[in-house]
Amino acid sequence: MITIIEGSMILTAPARIGIVASRFNHFIVDALESGCLDALRRHGVKDDGITIARVPGAFEMPVVVQKMAASGKYDAVIALGAVIRGSTPHFDHVAGVCSRGLASAASDTGVPVIFGVLTVDSIEQAIERAGTKAGNKGAEAAVTAIEMISLLRGL
Secondary structure: OOOOOOOOOOOOOOOOEEEEEEOOOHHHHHHHHHHHHHHHHHOOOOHHHEEEEEEOOHHHHHHHHHHHHHOOOOOEEEEEEEEEOOOOOHHHHHHHHHHHHHHHHHHHHOOOEEEEEEEEOOHHHHHHHEOOOOOEHHHHHHHHHHHHHHHHHHO
16 A cells, blocks of 8 residues: 655644745835745745744755754744846856755755745846736745645654
């Protein structure tokens, strides 16, 4: 008999969520954060279970995410940011360091780290993913965090 374990969108016990939000490209990140908070609340996460840490940019996220995840205070950490491609290789360096660092924080700590960092080619693409045509990726990150918490609790 095959055993299947899946996460649920409903938490049976309170959850503690850390959010690390970038101040760079704040006009996009603010929309991601708003969508994230709305989704967390709609799925039953209480405000006193949410902590937001603001960092200068996506490059600085991994160290803060690692510290939060390793603290034992959070069931999941959500990273929210926006890295928009420009005409130099800066985008590749920032996006690469950010994604590798966040993945490392998750694997090092065993705490789900949710990648809610937009890596896009244009401001228009960022706007689409922050609440218009492509939905709100911050809200999707929140739902992913809830599902991962539920899944890990079921293991």
